[in-house]
Amino acid sequence: MTQERVDTILRHPVGERVTHWAVAIVFIFLFTSGLALFHPFFFWIASLYGSGQVMRFLHPIAGVLLVLLFYPYAARVWRDNRWTAADSGWVRQMWAFMRKEFHPSDTGKYNAGQKLMFWSMVPLIALLLLSGVVIWQPWFAPVFPPALRRWAALVHAVCSFAMFVGIGVHWYAAYWTRGSIRAMVRGYVSPSWAKFHHPAWYRGIAGREE
Numbered sequence: 001m002t003q004e005r006v007d008t009i010l011r012h013p014v015g016e017r018v019t020h021w022a023v024a025i026v027f028i029f030l031f032t033s034g035l036a037l038f039h040p041f042f043f044w045i046a047s048l049y050g051s052g053q054v055m056r057f058l059h060p061i062a063g064v065l066l067v068l069l070f071y072p073y074a075a076r077v078w079r080d081n082r083w084t085a086a087d088s089g090w091v092r093q094m095w096a097f098m099r100k101e102f103h104p105s106d107t108g109k110y111n112a113g114q115k116l117m118f119w120s121m122v123p124l125i126a127l128l129l130l131s132g133v134v135i136w137q138p139w140f141a142p143v144f145p146p147a148l149r150r151w152a153a154l155v156h157a158v159c160s161f162a163m164f165v166g167i168g169v170h171w172y173a174a175y176w177t178r179g180s181i182r183a184m185v186r187g188y189v190s191p192s193w194a195k196f197h198h199p200a201w202y203r204g205i206a207g208r209e210e
């Protein structure tokens with residue numbers, strides 16, 4: 001095995017990995033319990049969490065936990081998600097990229113697709129929290145007028161759906177990019193992986209090491 005293929009580059013420090021997977025687990029609970037609360041068709045999911053009452057009690061608490069986990073994580077990674085001219089070029093060539101007909105040489109630590117996911121989660125999670133507080137029975141909901149509660153329920157459902165689509169794409173892209181999930185589990189990537197998927201990031205690291 002050549003040195004190029006050995007995982008020697010740190011991509012995700014341990015604190016970021018632990019927080020990322022905690023966010024993912026909380027998201028899966030929120031999404032499945034949210035579905036059960038949204039429509040009777042999905043109510044069977046409640047049995048996975050003990051009972052409907054337990055699940056209903058835990059759902060908003062998990063929402064607060066998501067906020068407490070996600071924003072500190074976002075504060076750590078936002079710099080690598082700053083938009084660049086190269087990202088606009090990536091978006092224009094997105095379909096060619098997916099068909100493997102275009103391979104950018106100026107992608108930084110995250111590509112434009114990852115950055116779009118990141119920046120859409122920042123307001124979506126805040127909106128989910130705010131709308132969730134307004135419909136949180138029996139604690140906060142009685143404080144708000146019924147019309148506002150109806151709007152909040154709508155905002156909550158729309159944002160959950162958008163988040164489901166965003167994370168669905170994120171999950172699929174992670175699966176599609178070989179070595180990416182391993183990087184989020186073990187933390188390290190090989191120089192050839194970094195050079196291929198994130199060449200500008202790799203050049204930055206190589207430059208620092210020289």
Ligand code: HEM
Nearest residue numbers: 023024027077110114115118121167171174180181183184
């Ligand atoms: C549900 C299963 C999930 C899987 C399998 C997954 C997988 C991954 C993987 C493999 C990476 C590393 C990508 C790379 O190194 O290039 C990553 C990064 C990331 N993930 Fe996830 N993830 C999941 C859920 C979530 C959720 C729920 C959120 C937030 C709400 C999230 C937010 C992020 C962020 C912010 C990054 C860093 C990328 C960036 O900042 O642009 N992930 N994820």
